[in-house]
Amino acid sequence: MKAGEKNILIGIVVFMAVVMAYRTFVISRDGGDKGIPFYSTASKELQNEALLLMKKLKCRDCHTLWTQRNIMKTVPSPPLDGIGSLRDEEWFFNYFSAKDPQAILASRLKPEFRMPSYVALQEDQRRLLAKYMGSLKVEDWYLEETKKKEYEKLTGKKYTP
Numbered sequence: 298m299k300a301g302e303k304n305i306l307i308g309i310v311v312f313m314a315v316v317m318a319y320r321t322f323v324i325s326r327d328g329g330d331k332g333i334p335f336y337s338t339a340s341k342e343l344q345n346e347a348l349l350l351m352k353k354l355k356c357r358d359c360h361t362l363w364t365q366r367n368i369m370k371t372v373p374s375p376p377l378d379g380i381g382s383l384r385d386e387e388w389f390f391n392y393f394s395a396k397d398p399q400a401i402l403a404s405r406l407k408p409e410f411r412m413p414s415y416v417a418l419q420e421d422q423r424r425l426l427a428k429y430m431g432s433l434k435v436e437d438w439y440l441e442e443t444k445k446k447e448y449e450k451l452t453g454k455k456y457t458p
């Protein structure tokens with residue numbers, strides 16, 4: 298190995314060490330890695346019942362929940378994690394009870410990918426789903442960061458809350 302090549306190699310190693318040290322000490326200290334920011338206020342019982350029904354109805358064919366979805370399907374639907382920080386139980390109940398959910402939330406997708414109507418479900422099942430959706434929260438800092446990123450991506454302007 299020539300001396301020049303050796304210097305380049307040493308340069309790369311030093312650079313990487315600095316980047317790693319920066320990530321470890323600076324980013325993590327001010328909270329760069331805070332883990333999954335989602336949580337639920339539901340009781341174990343409510344959660345078990347709701348997840349069982351959602352499994353039967355295949356909600357995860359289209360939606361991410363607890364960061365997981367059916368990877369064989371590719372419908373670009375909104376994730377359900379944290380959704381209860383954006384809307385409330387009553388909204389969810391009306392949405393699941395609508396004959397035409399797209400009248401409430403417009404869709405740009407092909408009809409087969411859109412949110413189906415669940416008006417045919419029993420009322421207590423729609424209430425169960427609505428209650429569980431309302432319990433799916435997201436930490437405030439994550440919501441703020443997401444809003445900020447969306448805003449800056451869409452407008453190209455700096456976000457000021």
Ligand code: HEC
Pocket residue numbers: 351354355356357358359360372373374375377380384389398399402403404405406409410411412413415426430
């Ligand atoms: C065929 C795919 C599909 C299935 C199955 C499906 N959804 Fe959806 N869902 C969507 C799409 C797409 C949207 C966004 C609105 C639209 O395009 O119709 C949506 C929207 C929603 C919303 C509103 C999200 C928001 O941004 O406020 C909730 C809540 C929801 N779905 C819950 C459920 C639940 C609970 C189930 C199972 C009972 C379910 N979905 C099953 C595709 C689906």
